[in-house]
Amino acid sequence: MKAYKIINLMDKWAPPYLIDEWDNTGFQIGNPEKEVEKVLLSLDIDQKVLKKAIKEKVQMIITHHPIIFKPLKNITRTTYKGKLIYDLIREDIVVYNAHTNLDLAMNGxxxxxxxxxxxxxxxxxxxxxEEPLFKLVIFVPKSHACIIRKVLGDEGAGFIGNYSHCTYNTEGMGTFMPLDGTSPFIGKINKLEDVEETKIETIVEKKNLSKTLNEVIKIHPYDEVAYDIYPLKNKGNIYxxxxxxxxxxxxxxxxxxxxxxxxxxxxxxxxxxxxxxxxxxxxxxxxxxxxxxxxxxxxxxxxxxxxxxxxxxxxxxxxxxxxxxxGHYHTEKVILPIIKDYIQENTKNSIAIELYEESSAPYIIY
The missing domain is CATH 3.40.1390.30 (NIF3 (NGG1p interacting factor 3)-like)
Known part of the structure; x- marks a missing residue:
């Protein structure tokens, strides 16, 4: 699997718009087209993590804490961080982090x-x-109402609490006149038409709005789709x-x-x-x-x-x-097995996952 597909999976769970303004995290090192068969998960990256990555022959490291946080003035082998980044690039290992976005995300x-x-x-x-919500209203001939409702629900529209595919439907009469240059699904050029239509109303999160609308337009029978979008004051998901x-x-x-x-x-x-x-x-x-x-x-x-x-x-x-x-480490290490399960579930276990579960700052009590 390409590295960018795994990155997209992580970004779907912990979207970049949740990254706090002071943070610097995400895809930080490597080639997005890199073929990945094995991933190493760790809270941090240090030389011990890199050594394990090389030993286990992984192509990608996913961490919680970013390796590049503050702006770098150079990347040389004369500093610890510079040598680490240099070696990661030399070994052709992709590095991705999910930091504050994974702190805020649901199930993060x-x-x-x-x-x-x-x-x-x-x-x-x-x-x-707080996720903004919109009311999406689609007008569709009665013959296509079922398929439009299904597409809306499958794309994530119509979620209210633990209920999915929620819509409200009103039957009515639509009127239009196809003009020259159109390809009407119903009616004739330059003739006013009356058509029985269904008005479908549903609720959509901002993050899903564009994709949902695009998918509806793809399968809608009209060459010019009539729809309305209204911003709502309803509360969406809170992060x-x-x-x-x-x-x-x-x-x-x-x-x-x-x-x-x-x-x-x-x-x-x-x-x-x-x-x-x-x-x-x-x-x-x-x-x-x-x-x-x-x-x-x-x-x-x-x-x-x-x-x-x-x-x-x-x-x-x-x-x-x-x-x-x-402890910082112990209150965050709980996310590593969850990342593993998430990636394997969404890649049908096609990616091997290794966990590095040692603190990068170990301490000993005497």
Whole structure:
């Protein structure tokens, strides 16, 4: 499979429009036409990851953290980053990252973290983007209404909650006069026609609007398709950092044991009150200190994240919010097996996947 097809798969899951303005991520190194039979998944790229990629004879590395984050002034073998990029290019390995877009995406990093910790009824902790919705109205002869409705639903239109292919249909009379140079499906040139038509209304997300409309036009019998598009104030899918949700009432110490078990941790750090029972939990994979106030406003009993600094922990304590620092790496590594399953499912297992599950910044407790 070509590298660009795998990249398109990842971009469909974690679309580039979700990339935060400060971030730099996506397709960063290599040839999009490269034939890929084997992929290595890792949170980061370093020399150890590259060594494994060469040993396993992979053609592509997919990571969460971007290898090129800040602008580069040069690529030489005299620096660690320069040598790494140089060697990746020399080995003809494609590099793709999904960073903040995978943090925000549905079933991305934060959903994976919430799911593994059995947190239910989740929603974003800090909203970044809300998918705009549009009403698409298509006018079609009654004979073609069924096929148009099917195409609309198959292209992602008509989703309301857990229901798909939702439309509203009105029967009416359409009038038109085909002029010279037209090829009317119904009627004759320069003669006013009355035709029984179906008005099909459905809801479409902005990301699907153009493709949906193009597919409808392809199979619509009229050479000039009549349609209307209306912007809506209805709320579309909401994307944001972190998740807030509920757990079955549990003593705090038992929640700590669950975190250690599920994330395979020997230890973690707790800041604040470690007594009482927990019912509402917030999480954010990676570095989530900037969302401490959001967790407090949402009424979280506990906030689980990584990279908590001293003054951030002090601020949380002042708010009465207990913080569990489970580490940057350990709160994000949960996404790797999910990426593997996603790629294999959508490529019918035609791509071999290797996981690199070691932290690029290991530590030892003495």
């Amino acid at each position: 990093v934060n959903d994976a973290l919430a799911n593994i910790l059995d947190i239910k009824d989740t929603r974003p902790l800090n909203t970044i983007y 944001g950092y972190g998740r807030i949700g509920k757990v079955n009432k549990i003593p705090f110490i038992n929640l700590v044991d669950r975190i250690k078990e599920k994330l395979k941790l020997d230890h973690l750090f707790v800041y604040g009150n470690s007594n009482g029972e927990i019912t509402k939990v917030a999480v954010c994979g990676g570095s989530g200190s900037s969302f401490i106030h959001d967790a407090y406003l949402e009424g979280a009993d506990v906030y689980i994240t990584g990279d908590v600094r001293y003054h951030d922990a002090q601020y949380a304590n002042e708010l009465g919010l207990t913080i569990v620092d489970a």
